[in-house]
Amino acid sequence: MACDKSFCSNHLLLSPEKAGVIDLLRILIYSDVHKREFVDSSEEGEESFERRWIMFVSILAQKLLLLVAKPLSLIGSVIEFWLNFLSSNRNFGRLLVNCFRGKVMPDRESASYISIVGYLDKRVELDNRIRPGDSEYHAALSMMASKASYENKAYLQTTITHHWQMDFLGSYNFWNDYQRKVTTQAFMLRDRDTIMVAFRGTEPFNAADWCMDFDLSRYELPGVGNIHGGFMKALGLQKTLGWPKELDPLLKTPAPFAYYAIREKLRSLLGENDKVKYVLTGHSLGGALAILFPAILAIHGETWLMERLEGVYTFGQPRVGDDKFGEFMERVLKEHRIAYFRFVYSNDIVPRLPFDDSASMFTHFGRCCYFNSKYEGNVIPEEPNKNYFSPLQVIPMMMNAWYELMRSFMIAWEKGPSYKEGLLLRIFRVIGLLIPGIPAHIPQDYVNSTRLGGSQLFLHQQ
Incomplete structure (x- = not known):
């Protein structure tokens, strides 16, 4: 899907999903980054190493985040669930009461879920x-x-x-x-x-x-x-x-x-x-x-x-x-x-x-x-x-x-x-x-x- 960039006079767009491991290494070695598929830029010429390093970190961080997105979300959900579970069932007696009431599991949509x-x-x-x-x-x-x-x-x-x-x-x-x-x-x-x-x-x-x-x-x-x-x-x-x-x-x-x-x-x-x-x-x-x-x-x-x-x-x-x-x-x-x-x-x-x-x-x-x-x-x-x-x-x-x-x-x-x-x-x-x-x-x-x-x-x- 083509991106409409007519609203701006200059741009630099990074697409981490298009960058492979070799592409990442090339950012640090070669200065002609604007020719790369994962870089969409209105500028031409060579980039300094400092700017290429920033691009490298930005793309690498996003690629790693995309790689771990599902397990990261799962870990967060588990931690959040257990925090709410322990909070709503503060002790054994409260747990028994909640069992009889059928409210042992915290409701994610409730006002008490944090x-x-x-x-x-x-x-x-x-x-x-x-x-x-x-x-x-x-x-x-x-x-x-x-x-x-x-x-x-x-x-x-x-x-x-x-x-x-x-x-x-x-x-x-x-x-x-x-x-x-x-x-x-x-x-x-x-x-x-x-x-x-x-x-x-x-x-x-x-x-x-x-x-x-x-x-x-x-x-x-x-x-x-x-x-x-x-x-x-x-x-x-x-x-x-x-x-x-x-x-x-x-x-x-x-x-x-x-x-x-x-x-x-x-x-x-x-x-x-x-x-x-x-x-x-x-x-x-x-x-x-x-x-x-x-x-x-x-x-x-x-x-x-x-x-x-x-x-x-x-x-x-x-x-x-x-x-x-x-x-x-x-x-x-x-x-x-x-x-x-x-x-x-x-x-x-x-x-x-x-x-x-x-x-x-x-x-x-x-x-x-x-x-x-x-x-x-x-x-x-x-x-x-x-x-x-x-x-x-x-x-x-x-x-x-x-x-x-x-x-x-x-x-x-x-x-x-x-x-x-x-x-x-x-x-x-x-x-x-x-x-x-x-x-x-x-x-x-x-x-x-x-x-x-x-x-x-x-x-x-x-």
Whole structure:
């Protein structure tokens, strides 16, 4: 199926399914990569070794993920099932009761069934010390919504309506035209005069999600800059149509495209009341989609929707474009007075990827809302150690990982029982001793940051 690339002025598309082992080796040896079948590029000539190395890593990672997709999904399902099984049958007596009731096996569609991400941080209630109107309120609510986005529809509906006392507007699954499957998820809620759209991040055992993260294909849009290809595909880029402003009404897909479906839903909801505005949020991959959504609105000239957008809150968001794209977005956000808060906790590895260098061409824009491991917040131009792999940072990161592990045993005593960390999260803390930055990406520390350091951070911004 031919890909429509007429919407962009320049492109580099990587197709891992077309690359064999010999092809991968050739990337590192020969510089004429644009002649290869698995590379579709509008550029000609030779590529530097640095860029060829990035292509090699991107394609190799995707090929390995595609190879282990089914067993990876099975492992995740088994772990998730047993976590829920043990939780719903806490002891032998409860197991016997459930046997008589015929409810021994957990129901994956029930409100009590929780994802692996949910078991890392099981908090449901909002912090009652942060009230509507407080400077950190939307940040704290956005992070809880971003964490909840990993859960099923029943969980979301119960949490939002019964615990948060807000209106649940629906959860949605979206089609990825390149992977030919449903990969993107989001939900919407209404809190008084604010509608919130929360995009789900990368699920730990979902190979399709990881492939989008590692897909370093890119599209350069005229006057906009280069944008991460994997995230564009997740948001609704289509193979045969590219990125049209309006969809063909005759187009049939198993599920809607994320950008177009959410845009239409917002048009309908916002049209009912001129006072209502909306907020976009997401953790990890979800954060990337949250900030790309207004970018596409601006490209399509959706001025009315841009004017109703109050803010974008992302947590652990990876880089989504080059410096030219960053300049474009800063102009757009300033013109429409849209607040953009990019939260980064400590040594979280994800906001430091893809690398910010001349080879990868990706960079962050806007200010960074940075929290250290003591949950002290500050607004800075860029997170420390922006590319993660600095040799000078190895020892400080290892020491910080030990501190976070020890803190996990003490924080409930210091901050209260709602901050207690479970066994599963402590296992991740131990992994962090070997690979610092992995457990720092877990929602737990971002929730803690918005609750314990949010007021301090927003005070710095004023």
